Each structure stands twice: as C-alpha cells, then as structure tokens.
Amino acid sequence: MGELKLLLKHVDEPGIENLDTYEKLGGYAGLKKAVGMERQAIIDEVKASGLRGRGGAGFPTWIKWNGIPKDTSKPHYIINNADEGEPGTFKDRELLLKLPHMVIEGMIIAGVALQAEVGYVYIRGEFVESAQATRKAIDQAYKKGYLGKNICGKQGLNFELYIHMGAGSYECGEESALMSSLMGERGQPRLKFPHAPLPVIEGVWKCPTLINNTETYAAVPHILANGGAWYGAMGTERSKGTKLFSVSGHVARPANYEVEMGTPLLQLVELAGGVTGGALKAIIPGGSSVQIVPADQVAGVNLDYESCSAAGTLLGSGGCMVFNENTDIVILMKRTAEFYAHESCGKCTPCREGTRWIYKIMERIVSGGGQKGDVELLLNICANIDGRSYCALGDAAAWPIVASIKHYRHEYDYWIEHKKSPVGPNCIPPVPEVMNPLLTLTPV
Amino acid sequence: MAEQTQTANSTIGAAPAAGSHRFSAQAEAELAEIVSHYPEKKAAILPGLWIAQREYGGSLSAAAIQEVADRLERPFVEVEGVATFYTMYNLRPRGKHHLEVCTCLTCACVGAYDVVHKIEHKLGIKPGETTKDGAFTLSEAECLNFCGAGTVMQVGDKYFGNLTAENIEAVVDQLRASEEHTPMKLADAIVKLHLSAGG
Numbered sequence: 001m002g003e004l005k006l007l008l009k010h011v012d013e014p015g016i017e018n019l020d021t022y023e024k025l026g027g028y029a030g031l032k033k034a035v036g037m038e039r040q041a042i043i044d045e046v047k048a049s050g051l052r053g054r055g056g057a058g059f060p061t062w063i064k065w066n067g068i069p070k071d072t073s074k075p076h077y078i079i080n081n082a083d084e085g086e087p088g089t090f091k092d093r094e095l096l097l098k099l100p101h102m103v104i105e106g107m108i109i110a111g112v113a114l115q116a117e118v119g120y121v122y123i124r125g126e127f128v129e130s131a132q133a134t135r136k137a138i139d140q141a142y143k144k145g146y147l148g149k150n151i152c153g154k155q156g157l158n159f160e161l162y163i164h165m166g167a168g169s170y171e172c173g174e175e176s177a178l179m180s181s182l183m184g185e186r187g188q189p190r191l192k193f194p195h196a197p198l199p200v201i202e203g204v205w206k207c208p209t210l211i212n213n214t215e216t217y218a219a220v221p222h223i224l225a226n227g228g229a230w231y232g233a234m235g236t237e238r239s240k241g242t243k244l245f246s247v248s249g250h251v252a253r254p255a256n257y258e259v260e261m262g263t264p265l266l267q268l269v270e271l272a273g274g275v276t277g278g279a280l281k282a283i284i285p286g287g288s289s290v291q292i293v294p295a296d297q298v299a300g301v302n303l304d305y306e307s308c309s310a311a312g313t314l315l316g317s318g319g320c321m322v323f324n325e326n327t328d329i330v331i332l333m334k335r336t337a338e339f340y341a342h343e344s345c346g347k348c349t350p351c352r353e354g355t356r357w358i359y360k361i362m363e364r365i366v367s368g369g370g371q372k373g374d375v376e377l378l379l380n381i382c383a384n385i386d387g388r389s390y391c392a393l394g395d396a397a398a399w400p401i402v403a404s405i406k407h408y409r410h411e412y413d414y415w416i417e418h419k420k421s422p423v424g425p426n427c428i429p430p431v432p433e434v435m436n437p438l439l440t441l442t443p444v
Numbered sequence: 445m446a447e448q449t450q451t452a453n454s455t456i457g458a459a460p461a462a463g464s465h466r467f468s469a470q471a472e473a474e475l476a477e478i479v480s481h482y483p484e485k486k487a488a489i490l491p492g493l494w495i496a497q498r499e500y501g502g503s504l505s506a507a508a509i510q511e512v513a514d515r516l517e518r519p520f521v522e523v524e525g526v527a528t529f530y531t532m533y534n535l536r537p538r539g540k541h542h543l544e545v546c547t548c549l550t551c552a553c554v555g556a557y558d559v560v561h562k563i564e565h566k567l568g569i570k571p572g573e574t575t576k577d578g579a580f581t582l583s584e585a586e587c588l589n590f591c592g593a594g595t596v597m598q599v600g601d602k603y604f605g606n607l608t609a610e611n612i613e614a615v616v617d618q619l620r621a622s623e624e625h626t627p628m629k630l631a632d633a634i635v636k637l638h639l640s641a642g643g
Contacts, residue, residue: 075483087549087587123637125532126588128601128630131637139641162481165634167490168531170586183482184489184518186529205483248550248591255592288549288587319591321550335552339586345529429552 001302003271004234004260006242007218011098017133019140022101028146030224034109035152039070042113046220048228050240055081055173055213056287056317058239058305067200068114068208077204078110078119079211081178082134085124085170086287087339088319091244091256092214096123096130099218100137104161106217108146109224110210111159119159122178124166135163170343174391175211177345179204188347189391215244235261239304243318247272250324265293265301269322278324282407286316288336289396291403292329312403328427329408330415333401334362335429340397351394354385358401366432370416375405465511471495475515478638485516489526492516493533494634502627503534538627539574539581541619544598545607548587551594558609559595560584566613579620600625601633 005011015021022028034042047062068076080103084092095103107119121138123131138161141147149158164182171177172187181187182204190196203209219241223231232240239261245268248254252273259268265285269275280295285303291313293301301311308315323332341359346352358381361374382398389395405412414422421427467475475495479488492512493504500508504527513523527533543563547556560571563582567575574581590596593605597615602625604615619625 084589085587086589088591090589090591093589124589125530125634126598126603128633128637129603132633135637135641142640160481163637164481165491165494165637166530167493167533169529181490182487183484184486184516184526186526246591248594249553254550254594284549321553321591323553327553332549332553335547335549339548342586430557432557 001260001263002267003257003263004242005258006222006234007095007099007102007215007244008256008258011094017098017100017137019101019137019144022099026225027101027221028105030221031105031108031112031146032152034112034224035154035157039113039115042109042224045223045228046113049219049223049231050228050235050238051216051219051223051231052239052305053213054215054219054243054318056086056289056314058315061212061216064200064210064212065110065114067198068116068210069201070115072115074207075118075205076114076116077207077209078107078114078116079178079182079204079209080107080119080121080214080217081173081175081211082121082123082127082130082214083166083173083178084127084214084317085173085343086289086317086319087336088246088248088284088287088321089317090246090248091318093127093130094256095214095218095244096127097133100130100134101141102218102221103134103214104137104141105146106220107161108141108151108159109220110212110217112151112157114208114210116210117158117160119161120164120182121161122164122166122172122182124172125168131163131165138163169345170339171345171391171393174393175199177391178211179209186345188345189393191390236302236304236306238306239315243303243315245303245318245320247320247322249322250276250278250327251322252276259303262302262304262307265298265303265320268303268320272322275322275324278326280322281325281327282323282329284313284319284321284323284400286314287319288321288339288400289392290314290316291399292407294407324428326423326426326428328421328423328429328431329404329411330362331366331421331427331429331431333404334359334366334432336400337362337397340393344393344397348389348394350385350388351397354381354394355397357381358385358397362401363432365412365415368419370412370419372416374416375409375412379405464507465514466507467495467499467511467515471499474635474639477640479516481638486518488516489518489523490530491635491638493523493527494631497533498628498631498635501537502631503537532630534627537574537578540579540626541599541622542581542583542627543616543619544583544585544588546586546588546590546594546596546598547584550587550591551596554594555608556595559597559607559612562609562612563616566616580616600627600630 051061052058169187176190177187337359341355344355385394386398496508595607
C-alpha cells in the first residue's frame, strides 16, 4: 500500500499532453488492442479489473457497460462527466489538463465496446484551461485517425467526440442533471431507477447512454493494455486498483496523489508533507459531501470504499481536506451549508428550502445569535432532507452537518452559550462578517 | 454567490420583438456547426448562449436571449430559464475584469477572506459590486476545484492560484493594464472549445 503511480506515472513528462509523447510512452496501446477484440471481451476485461466509478458513488463500472443494450436500434452515447465541482477535489482538472489523451482513449474504448458512435466530454465552464488541452488532444486524435470515421483503420468503426461546456452549476455533476444540461435544459435531476429507466437504457434523447467520471475513463486504457486481472491485483478485496486523491488544506504539499486503494489515510497526509500550522484536528476524506473524521479516529481509516464506510464517512470523489487544531468546525460547516444552499437546483422542496434553513441557522449561530434548541432544529431539518430529494445533493447537504454535530456537539454548544469561537479569536476560517448578504432570506 | 442577486425580472425584462438579430456571419457559422453535434437543436442552447454572451458584449440582454431562442426555434421563456439557472451567464454587465475569489472550504481555511478584504479595500467595492470606472467586478465564488493552489481566483478564462493578502494587489494591478481575461474573451474561448480545429 502507499503511493502507486499508474495514471500519473508520466504526468510530469514534458509534452505528455500531446499525442506523440503520449503514444511514445505507451499511449493508445489499449485502444489498438480493443479494436481487435470482441465487444463482450472488452467489457469482461473491465469486469475483471473490478474498477468502480471514480466520481464519488463507487458503482461497479462494468455493470453500467454491460447494461447497454447489444442491439443498435437506437444510437448509443458515451458521456464523460468532467463537471468536477465537489469542494476539495481537483483531480479531473489535472487529468484533462495534462493527460487528456488518456481520458479520450478511455472514451473511445467505451465507444468501441458499446457500439456508440458519438461521445461528449461535459466539462464545467470554469475549466477553460483544461478544456483547451482536451480540445487540442481531440483534434490531434482526429488527425491521427483515432477519432472520426474508420478509426484505427477498421472499416465501419466510427466515433465522433465533442466537447460540451457547462456554464456554472455544481448540480450538473449529478448524472441525470448533467444529461438535462447536455440536452439544453436547466441542470436539474430526473426521476431515478426504479421509478424511471436507467441511463444505460434511456439516457440522453431517450437513447442508451454510458456516463462515467473522467478518472474512470482514464483508468480504462491501462486495464485494456495490461489486462483486467493485472489491475484487479492492486488494491483491496472489493476496492481495486489505484485512486487519485486531491489533498488540500493544512498540509505542506497540497496536490493530487495517486495511491493504491486501501492505503491508510494518514499515509496520504504524510505523502502531502504532513499537517501544518498545528496538530491535526480533523479530515474530510472524500469531498465536502462526506462526513468529517476527527483526529482521534483517523488512524484506523484506509482509503477504500469499505474502510471509509465503516468509519462513518465515504471515499467520495477523493477530495481530502485536512484541518489543523485552529479550525472552528462550526464556521467550517456554516461555509459548507452556504455552498449547498447556493448550489441546490431548486427542484425538490426539502433540499431547496432545507438547505437555506440550515444555512440561516448556522449563520445565526456564528453571528452570536444562536439559541437553545438550534442544534436539535438542525438535526430535525437534516432528517427531513436526507433521502427526500431526487438526487443526492440534499443528502450531501445534511450528512456533513449531522456528522459535525455528532463529533463536535461541544463546539456548537460553546458557540450558542458564549457567542464566540471555542478555538479563540484567531480561528480558521475567521469569524464571518456579514460579507455575503446574498443568501439572507430577504428578497433580492 | 454574487450572481444570486440576479433575478430574471430585475434585469432581463420582457421578451423583445423578434427580428433585431446581431450575430455576425462567423457566429452564425459557429452555431450551425455546434447544432450539427446533437440530434436536436435544443441541445445547442448552452453553447448558443455562450455565443450570444460574446456577440452582445459580455452579458445577456433580453434581445440576446431572444436571438438564441429564434435561431434554435425554442420559446423565449425556455432559453431565459436556462440563462438564469447557470451562474456564468451574465444577466447584467460585468466590469472589464470579473474577480471571482473562491471562498469555499479549503480556500476559506488558507486565507481567502484576507484576499477578498484586500481587494475590497484596494478597489472600494464589496462582493457583488462593480467599480465606478467599470474596471472590476468582485464576487465570492463557490469551489473552483483547484484547491491545491488555494486561495484561487477566476478572472475570465484564467485561474490565478496561491493568492495571498500579500500578492493579490500586484495581480489586480497587472489585470488593470491587461486586455485579456475579460468576460467577452471568456465567452469566445468557451465557444471555440466546441469547435474542431478544422471547423
């Protein structure tokens, strides 16, 4: 266990974002192999790898691939979810910026395996620099014959790849909302299975649609080139391979690190140079949507789906945020609540209303206006959001608050009783002034 | 965040009469190519709005939204609904440089508010406001997902990383003299990302 560079092996190689260098270092070998294989054999390699979705949910990738109908009475579509928006996560940004060919190659292999002739890379609007690198790579791949008609010289094998830019919405990282956005709508989620068909049956334009995260596609060329069993030999029993973790916050060397699944969380923190500015207080291991883990409980946590679950948190998207002892958990959670109140798409009442109420109460507490019973009120609101909206944004707004109350109830109580931070006047983040009046509940 | 103040009614106004179109020949050709990427014209609403944001000088007026609706044969209210949903569509003019400072979790913990305060002091504006000379608009941003380089600021098509209260003033001064990273340059860059090199 520990650092294991598979996707990031050549990330610092000058020119790796260009096709020639990428190919010289082994790139497109997976695609060349795939075009000579039976379609089901490609899916079987992905199955053997044990790869699970890297966007946050950890759903087995091959099940999605295998769920795409074998008949082509309707067109099939391949979508890359590059709408990276989870606070604390910055891995897809780097993959698209430095290793765009790896991502593209994974998408083309999916197209070959699933008889899709069109793919879209949905990139968040803010990621212009990453999208420009991806644009250049797509153009190079067309020129080289890896995209377009008769790819890799195989008659009748076609794959067109387009970029579709978002325009500022966290919610579009949710797959059904992303599909809405791709089809020209507001980025709002749709009814899910079992109340509606899965995207692999009816996705965009009611056609079979594969939607995977950028990092998931980036793993595919390696699996095809080296074999699923080879990939599956890395990691733990149920969490295979490697995973990118974006480490940020109070560490000496914040950056993306690739580790074998199952690596101890504290080893990741050491890779990033250790905690700075004081002793460790807490870690949010998988992006802002997952539960905070206090310092005295991080020792047993390993970076795989099962270990994180057992510790009462989630591996999520791999956005690992490290906080030192000067961090005020209540202010941190107030900022988290602000994020979800701002990003709720407004479709489902419990999330739309609940996220704003959570924010309003959190703001009241850190403004010195906390009242006895506020903590119970927060828990009550969270319980009435969790599981009551179309997508997981509502859940993600509730879980961090509930976990922070579970572990740091004393800090909430201190704020409510003493009207000041238990950490002291120099707490992190600083005690908010009324900087952002826009989320107060007055009409604008 | 700052974008939350934008509401459809306060800025856009009623749908204008059709017919006063402003897209250049180049914009028409770009839209035609983008439409060809999808089985339905409707899917080109987001890129169409990006084209309109560039063609109409960096923000979307009612006329701009109407033009996208006309060209894609969709109702005005549908396109307006999309334009008002996404934070990067400007429903009113921005300053020449739009400073969007991330104050989300990591950045908030590594000094983002100090950066915002420094800009406030230097430019005499609060988040959500534009300087009188129209040079700068300041906003707080939600996570820009470059947390390894916090504090991060987006200005048009560029990210600035590792900002602190000490180095932010020099960045602002550089931007004041720059013609790059404006709202129109951002819209143009995003439109071009949809187009193949040959197209």
